[in-house]
Amino acid sequence: MVAPTVLWLSFFFVVPLLIVVAVSFASRTPYGQVIFDWTFGNYARFTETLYLSIFADTLIVALITTVLTILLGYPLAYFIAQLPKKWQQPGLILVMIPFWINFLIRSYAWVIILRTQGVLNTLLLKFGLIDQPLQMLYNEIAVMLGMVYALLPFMVLPIYVSIEQLDHRLLEAASDLGASPFTAFRKITLPLTMPGIAAGTILVFISSLGMFVVPDVMGGAKSALIGNLIQNQFLSARDWPFGSALSIVLAVLSLVLIVLYYKALSSQQGGGKNAKDMA
Amino acid sequence: MPKTWRSHVLCAYAMAILAFLYLPLLILALYSFNESRINAVWSGFTLDWYLALFKNRRVLEALTNSLIVAFASTIVSTVLGTTAAIALNKYQYKYKSVINGLLYLPILIPEIVMGLSLLVLFSQAHIPLGKTSLILAHITFCVSFVVITVNARLEGMRPELEQAAMDLYATPFQTFRYVTLPLAMPGIVAGALMAFTLSIDDFIISFFVAGPNSTTLPLYIYAMVKRGISPEINALSTLLMLATIILVIIAQLLQPQHVSKKEE
Amino acid sequence: MKEMIRLQGISKKFGDHIIIPSIDLTIYDGEFITLLGPSGCGKTTLLRMIAGLEQPTEGKIFLDDEDVTKLPPYKRDVNMVFQNYALFPHMTVEENIHFGLKMKNVPMDEQKERVEQVLYLTQLEELRKRRPQQMSGGQQQRVAIARALVNNPKVLLLDEPLGALDYQLRKNLQLELKNLQRGLGLTFIYVTHDQEEALTMSDRIVVMNKGVIEQDDNPDTIYHTPKTKFVAKFIGESNFFEHEDGSTSVVRPEKLNLCPEDEENANHPEPQLYGTVVDVVFYGTIDKVFVRLDNSNQTVVAYQYFDDVKRWQPDERVGIWWQPQDEVIVHK
Numbered sequence: 001m002v003a004p005t006v007l008w009l010s011f012f013f014v015v016p017l018l019i020v021v022a023v024s025f026a027s028r029t030p031y032g033q034v035i036f037d038w039t040f041g042n043y044a045r046f047t048e049t050l051y052l053s054i055f056a057d058t059l060i061v062a063l064i065t066t067v068l069t070i071l072l073g074y075p076l077a078y079f080i081a082q083l084p085k086k087w088q089q090p091g092l093i094l095v096m097i098p099f100w101i102n103f104l105i106r107s108y109a110w111v112i113i114l115r116t117q118g119v120l121n122t123l124l125l126k127f128g129l130i131d132q133p134l135q136m137l138y139n140e141i142a143v144m145l146g147m148v149y150a151l152l153p154f155m156v157l158p159i160y161v162s163i164e165q166l167d168h169r170l171l172e173a174a175s176d177l178g179a180s181p182f183t184a185f186r187k188i189t190l191p192l193t194m195p196g197i198a199a200g201t202i203l204v205f206i207s208s209l210g211m212f213v214v215p216d217v218m219g220g221a222k223s224a225l226i227g228n229l230i231q232n233q234f235l236s237a238r239d240w241p242f243g244s245a246l247s248i249v250l251a252v253l254s255l256v257l258i259v260l261y262y263k264a265l266s267s268q269q270g271g272g273k274n275a276k277d278m279a
Numbered sequence: 280m281p282k283t284w285r286s287h288v289l290c291a292y293a294m295a296i297l298a299f300l301y302l303p304l305l306i307l308a309l310y311s312f313n314e315s316r317i318n319a320v321w322s323g324f325t326l327d328w329y330l331a332l333f334k335n336r337r338v339l340e341a342l343t344n345s346l347i348v349a350f351a352s353t354i355v356s357t358v359l360g361t362t363a364a365i366a367l368n369k370y371q372y373k374y375k376s377v378i379n380g381l382l383y384l385p386i387l388i389p390e391i392v393m394g395l396s397l398l399v400l401f402s403q404a405h406i407p408l409g410k411t412s413l414i415l416a417h418i419t420f421c422v423s424f425v426v427i428t429v430n431a432r433l434e435g436m437r438p439e440l441e442q443a444a445m446d447l448y449a450t451p452f453q454t455f456r457y458v459t460l461p462l463a464m465p466g467i468v469a470g471a472l473m474a475f476t477l478s479i480d481d482f483i484i485s486f487f488v489a490g491p492n493s494t495t496l497p498l499y500i501y502a503m504v505k506r507g508i509s510p511e512i513n514a515l516s517t518l519l520m521l522a523t524i525i526l527v528i529i530a531q532l533l534q535p536q537h538v539s540k541k542e543e
Numbered sequence: 544m545k546e547m548i549r550l551q552g553i554s555k556k557f558g559d560h561i562i563i564p565s566i567d568l569t570i571y572d573g574e575f576i577t578l579l580g581p582s583g584c585g586k587t588t589l590l591r592m593i594a595g596l597e598q599p600t601e602g603k604i605f606l607d608d609e610d611v612t613k614l615p616p617y618k619r620d621v622n623m624v625f626q627n628y629a630l631f632p633h634m635t636v637e638e639n640i641h642f643g644l645k646m647k648n649v650p651m652d653e654q655k656e657r658v659e660q661v662l663y664l665t666q667l668e669e670l671r672k673r674r675p676q677q678m679s680g681g682q683q684q685r686v687a688i689a690r691a692l693v694n695n696p697k698v699l700l701l702d703e704p705l706g707a708l709d710y711q712l713r714k715n716l717q718l719e720l721k722n723l724q725r726g727l728g729l730t731f732i733y734v735t736h737d738q739e740e741a742l743t744m745s746d747r748i749v750v751m752n753k754g755v756i757e758q759d760d761n762p763d764t765i766y767h768t769p770k771t772k773f774v775a776k777f778i779g780e781s782n783f784f785e786h787e788d789g790s791t792s793v794v795r796p797e798k799l800n801l802c803p804e805d806e807e808n809a810n811h812p813e814p815q816l817y818g819t820v821v822d823v824v825f826y827g828t829i830d831k832v833f834v835r836l837d838n839s840n841q842t843v844v845a846y847q848y849f850d851d852v853k854r855w856q857p858d859e860r861v862g863i864w865w866q867p868q869d870e871v872i873v874h875k
Contacts, residue, residue: 001366016396079293109303122319210389439629447643
């Protein structure tokens with residue numbers, strides 16, 4: 001009974017990825033036709049300064065986005081988890097909803113606010129805080145803002161789950177043993193909710209690596225990330241082999257992170273899981 | 280009372296972040312009712328932009344495309360995902376971890392990679408880009424979400440219920456029909472709603488595999504955004520957001536209540 | 544007595560793990576038989592094999608002289624009351640009870656009549672429109688029994704049906720269940736790890752350990768003449784006295800008598816052992832007196848009733864005696 005789905009995903013998920021791998025070792029004619037001549041040329045091009053700097057930018061943006069979403073997301077998750085039971089579900093739905101609205105619309109909303117004739121500039125001008133409209137869009141900061149905004153729910157959800165599963169008696173025991181609320185948080189809550197933070201980090205980091213909508217809508221020509229580079233190779237430059245090589249690197253990087261995460265998770269929970277199986 | 284000020288600060292911080300999440304969306308919605316076409320200055324309430332949408336042939340075409348793709352991919356992915364989830368729950372498979380990996384990977388891999396790999400597949404297999412390619416692609420990314428949702432429901436179901444049915448003279452088919460299926464139904468409906476939402480909302484993958492005559496609503500919005508700001512985009516985005524919100528809330532209400540294991 | 548179930552050389556293995564090496568057991572019509580043992584002793588597996596939810600690795604199961612070993616659960620005329628009731632949450636009480644009859648295609652009129660009867664019998668008439676999650680544990684338990692009984696099964700299988708309930712309710716339901724079984728004259732196979740429950744309810748107790756039947760007797764015999772050390776240990780409290788030939792004497796604490804060490808003109812036999820009282824614990828109806836025996840590390844326990852002459856204090860020297868007929872020799 002599981003066969004139709006397995007076949008479907010094999011054909012529409014695995015086979016395409018394999019073809020992309022093959023294409024990444026091909027070259028192209030000036031008209032964009034793919035020639036399978038088995039070359040490493042596409043991967044060699046990564047060493048060009050332009051691409052190295054795009055890679056570096058992407059990693060930096062992903063890293064900063066991850067840190068910011070942890071700082072913003074953790075307190076929110078904590079707040080929802082400590083609400084009375086009947087308010088947790090609505091609180092969670094409130095965080096979930098933006099997660100389901102697509103990045104395009106959510107980035108566009110910021111364009112309305114931040115553009116030169118936008119809501120924010122209009123307000124600032126009206127209150128006489130500035131004389132000239134500020135250029136707030138189409139730079140790295142705008143991209144960062146958009147990324148954090150887009151990916152925040154990815155961080156909140158897993159952290160919420162880990163806080164919610166926390167045994168509150170542990171905190172009571174800690175304060176009973178004389179720990180201040182801050183110490184109790186640092187020594188108990190934080191370490192025990194690490195798996196949630198790790199899951200959120202993986203989700204946010206991987207999503208920001210592959211992001212192209214936010215920089216496309218909110219960033220300028222200079223703030224291109226790998227995602228935009230890939231998009232370009234496929235749609236304007238028509239250099240599929242190079243685009244394929246880029247996306248294989250992206251996919252492998254993501255998978256390595258996921259595998260590392262699961263390894264860490266299973267080594268941490270190994271003992272507990274076995275005990276549960278015995279029962 | 281140190282506990283009180285701490286919780287007040289936490290509450291204020293949380294509210295501020297929720298405001299950060301929602302304010303841009305509210306402003307977007309608000310400006311869809313603004314009379315002025317160019318300025319951010321509020322010049323009066325109007326429904327003109329919404330009315331204009333319904334007269335715009337290309338918007339209606341995109342809407343039709345979106346709905347056709349969403350319905351088709353929802354139906355197929357729900358059937359595929361549900362059967363897979365039920366099978367995985369019921370039978371032991373030799374390569375269970377491989378199957379699981381195959382089912383979950385489409386969620387974990389960056390969407391852009393999935394989009395372009397499908398584009399490459401369609402071009403190599405000479406499948407023309409259009410509604411068909413869109414539907415095939417949407418089914419592919421929806422299936423995993425359906426499997427997860429239905430599976431969550433089935434895992435919460437105690438195996439004794441099916442055993443009890445068999446003990447009470449129900450054949451395997453009757454057990455499925457009268458016990459397994461009704462109990463899994465909320466999960467299946469939630470999975471279908473999720474698939475529908477994902478499909479109608481998808482931009483990234485559609486961006487790669489849509490053809491010139493199969494523009495969906497998000498693709499249409501993208502094209503408009505690239506041309507510049509207009510109140511019609513606000514109106515269209517607001518409608519799409521509204522549809523998403525309603526679907527998500529219904530799907531959430533159908534999910535098993537989020538209770539921690541220790542209380543069960 | 545008519546045979547109802549016969550288990551012939553039943554064994555069960557999960558992979559390399561042997562749950563039940565080999566069991567033969569006959570159960571008679573109208574009997575209340577209890578499979579008693581610690582968790583993991585194979586009692587539930589045995590019950591599930593009778594229900595058809597589990598296949599024996601070897602052996603045959605006969606139900607009313609018919610070989611049902613290969614029959615699936617839905618073709619066996621036995622019904623089961625599950626440990627956590629396994630009531631269908633999407634059906635009302637009435638729908639739950641109707642389920643079996645509906646699956647068997649019993650005519651509608653008869654279905655209605657039988658459901659009414661069983662609702663009356665289990666005092667669930669008022670609750671018929673409720674859903675399981677709106678009911679207390681005790682009420683759910685009644686529904687589970689009604690749902691099984693309505694099918695008039697040849698045998699009712701009960702897997703720790705009272706395990707999830709609190710003490711007082713469990714006591715009441717034990718009596719109710721026993722009366723129900725007697726009134727209907729049905730065969731009950733009852734699985735429990737609670738020895739007290741087994742002793743009060745059963746006509747016959749099968750004590751199991753590691754997939755092997757340790758003893759198969761009526762409650763009285765099981766309690767007073769345990770065949771093995773395991774049975775003596777598992778059921779009630781016992782004092783064990785090892786002998787040099789490898790055998791062990793078992794004496795129940797209520798059969799041990801205490802007397803002052805230096806008692807003169809006693810009108811009872813000479814004490815077999817001497818020792819020092821180490822602890823006296825008050826248990827309401829009795830005192831438990833713990834005595835450390837001389838020349839050994841062994842501590843024995845004796846029950847003292849308050850109408851006995853003396854209440855003992857720690858550090859007192861005592862003699863211990865018992866009647867020869869109260870001593871049971873066990874092996875292993």
